[in-house]
Amino acid sequence: MQNNRYERQTRLKEFGPEAQEKLSKASVLVVGAGGLGIPILLYLNAMGVGTLGIIESDTVEITNLQRQVLYTEKDLGRPKLEVVSERLQAQNSQTSFKLFDTFLTRDNALEIISEFDVVIDGSDNFPTRYLINDACVLLKKPFVSGAIQGFEGQLSVFNYNNGPTYRCLFPSIPSPEEIPNCNENGVLGVVPGIIGNLQALEAVKVITGIGAPLSGTLLLFDGLQNRYQKINFSLQPENLNIKTLQSSYGGQYCDLGTTKSVEELQLLLEKGKGIQLIDVRTEAEFEEFSLPTAFNIPLNELETRMAEIDFKKPIYLICQSGIRSEKALLRLQEENKEAILYNVLGGVNKFLSSCL
Amino acid sequence: MTILLFGITKDIIGSDTLAISDATLNGTGKIQTVRELKTHLIKMYPDLKSLSTLAVAVNNSYAKDDKIINNFDEIALIPPVSGG
Numbered sequence: 001m002q003n004n005r006y007e008r009q010t011r012l013k014e015f016g017p018e019a020q021e022k023l024s025k026a027s028v029l030v031v032g033a034g035g036l037g038i039p040i041l042l043y044l045n046a047m048g049v050g051t052l053g054i055i056e057s058d059t060v061e062i063t064n065l066q067r068q069v070l071y072t073e074k075d076l077g078r079p080k081l082e083v084v085s086e087r088l089q090a091q092n093s094q095t096s097f098k099l100f101d102t103f104l105t106r107d108n109a110l111e112i113i114s115e116f117d118v119v120i121d122g123s124d125n126f127p128t129r130y131l132i133n134d135a136c137v138l139l140k141k142p143f144v145s146g147a148i149q150g151f152e153g154q155l156s157v158f159n160y161n162n163g164p165t166y167r168c169l170f171p172s173i174p175s176p177e178e179i180p181n182c183n184e185n186g187v188l189g190v191v192p193g194i195i196g197n198l199q200a201l202e203a204v205k206v207i208t209g210i211g212a213p214l215s216g217t218l219l220l221f222d223g224l225q226n227r228y229q230k231i232n233f234s235l236q237p238e239n240l241n242i243k244t245l246q247s248s249y250g251g252q253y254c255d256l257g258t259t260k261s262v263e264e265l266q267l268l269l270e271k272g273k274g275i276q277l278i279d280v281r282t283e284a285e286f287e288e289f290s291l292p293t294a295f296n297i298p299l300n301e302l303e304t305r306m307a308e309i310d311f312k313k314p315i316y317l318i319c320q321s322g323i324r325s326e327k328a329l330l331r332l333q334e335e336n337k338e339a340i341l342y343n344v345l346g347g348v349n350k351f352l353s354s355c356l
Numbered sequence: 357m358t359i360l361l362f363g364i365t366k367d368i369i370g371s372d373t374l375a376i377s378d379a380t381l382n383g384t385g386k387i388q389t390v391r392e393l394k395t396h397l398i399k400m401y402p403d404l405k406s407l408s409t410l411a412v413a414v415n416n417s418y419a420k421d422d423k424i425i426n427n428f429d430e431i432a433l434i435p436p437v438s439g440g
Contacts, residue, residue, distance in 0.1 A: 032440050034440050035439070035440055036440045037440070121440075122440045123438075123440050124438060124439055124440035125438050125440075126436070126438045129436075129438060146440075147436070147437045147438055147439060147440065148437060148439040148440065149363055149364075149437035149438070149439045150363075152362060152363060152437065153437075154434075154436075154437055168418075169411050169418065169434075169436070170409045170411060170436040171409060172408065172409055173409070174407070174408055174409050174435075174436060175408065178364075178406050178407055178408060178409075178435075187439055192439075192440065218411075218418075218434070220362060220432075220434065222362075222372075224372075225372075229360075229416070229432070230416060231411075231413045231416055231417065231418060231432065231434065232416060232417045232418065233411075233417070233418035234418070
C-alpha cells in the first residue's frame with residue numbers, strides 16, 4: 001500500500017516522485033484548526049506532508065459545526081487539538097505531528113515558527129495575523145494567508161522569496177471596532193472550505209516549486225457571484241525591515257500584560273475573595289452558564305451601564321472565547337486610564353475544558 | 357467610474373458596486389487621485405472614515421494615494437478581513 005499511496009499525484013508529470021519527496025521532507029505549521037485550518041490540515045495530511053504543526057487552544061462548540069467539518073456532535077466540549085490529532089493520525093500514520101496547545105503570542109511565536117519551513121495562517125483575528133507576518137519576516141519564512149468574512153475570502157502568499165508581505169497590502173493593524181470578526185458577522189459554512197483548500201494548494205506549490213505561487217497577488221473571492229479577482233501588489237521594502245516583534249499587537253492573544261489564564265482565574269475564584277468578574281456575553285448565554293460571582297453586562301450595553309462598574313477594584317472580563325471581552329477591555333481602558341483590567345484568555349470555552 | 361466594494365465597505369455603502377458619474381469626477385472639486393476619491397467617498401459615506409487600513413486597487417493593481425485615476429478606471433475598495 002505504501003508504495004502506491006501517492007500514485008495518483010506522482011503520475012502527474014509536473015509533480016512526479018520528486019515533488020512527493022519534497023512534500024515528505026517538508027514541515028508546515030498551521031495556525032488554527034478552525035474553518036480554514038481543517039481543510040488545510042486534511043489535504044496536506046492526505047497528500048503526504050512529512051511534518052504538520054498545529055496551534056490550537058479552543059474547544060469544539062456547537063456553532064463551529066456548520067463550517068469546521070472535521071468535528072462531530074460527539075466532539076462537543078472536547079479540545080480541538082485532541083480531536084484533530086486523533087483524526088489526522090488515523091488518516092495518515094506516516095505524518096509526524098507537532099501539537100501546540102496554546103495561542104500564538106509574541107513570546108512563543110518566534111520559537112514555534114522557527115521549527116517549520118512554511119506557515120499557513122488560518123487564524124481568526126488581526127493581532128495573530130500581524131504577529132504571524134512580523135515573525136515570518138524576521139525568520140524569513142514564507143506564509144500562506146487566507147481570511148474570510150461573510151460570503152467573501154482573501155488569499156495570498158506572503159514573504160515568498162523576498163516578495164511582498166501582509167503589511168505591503170494592509171500596513172497597520174485595524175482597531176477592534178473597525179472590522180467585525182466572523183463570530184459576530186457570520187460566515188457561510190462552505191466559504192472557509194473553499195479558501196482553506198486554496199491555501200493548501202498554495203502551500204503545496206511553495207513546498208514543491210510547481211506552478212506559480214500567489215506571491216504579489218491578492219485573490220479576492222466573492223461567493224455570491226462566484227467571482228474571483230486578482231489584485232497585483234508589490235513589495236514596500238521598508239516592510240522587510242522588521243528588527244523585532246512589536247511589544248504588543250493590541251489583542252488578547254499577544255498582550256499578556258492584561259490577560260489572565262482560566263487557571264489563574266479559577267485560583268482567584270477558589271480563594272473566594274469576591275473578585276469583580278464581568279461577563280460581557282448576551283443575557284441568554286449568561287443564563288445558560290455563568291461562573292460564580294460573575295455579573296452580566298452584555299457588550300452592547302456596556303456604554304449605558306458604566307456606572308455599575310467599580311473602577312477602583314481590578315476588573316476581570318470574560319466572554320465565550322475571549323474576543324468580545326477584549327473589546328470590552330479596550331473600551332474600559334479608554335473610559336478610565338487608571339483601571340486595572342484583565343481579559344480572561346479563551347473565555348468560558350477554555351474554562352469549561354480546562355477547569356471542570 | 358465603477359467602484360467594486362469588498363468586505364465591510366459593502367455593508368457601509370449598502371451595495372457591492374458604486375458608480376461615480378463623469379459629472380462628479382469632472383465637476384467642481386475634480387477627483388484626480390486615489391486620495392481625492394477617498395475624501396469624496398468619506399464625505400458621502402462617513403463610516404468609511406473609521407477604516408484605518410483600506411487597500412485601493414486601480415485596474416487590478418494596488419494603488420497608493422497619489423495614483424492618478426480617470427473615468428475609465430475600475431476601482432476596488434479592499435479592507436482586510438480576519439475571519440478563519
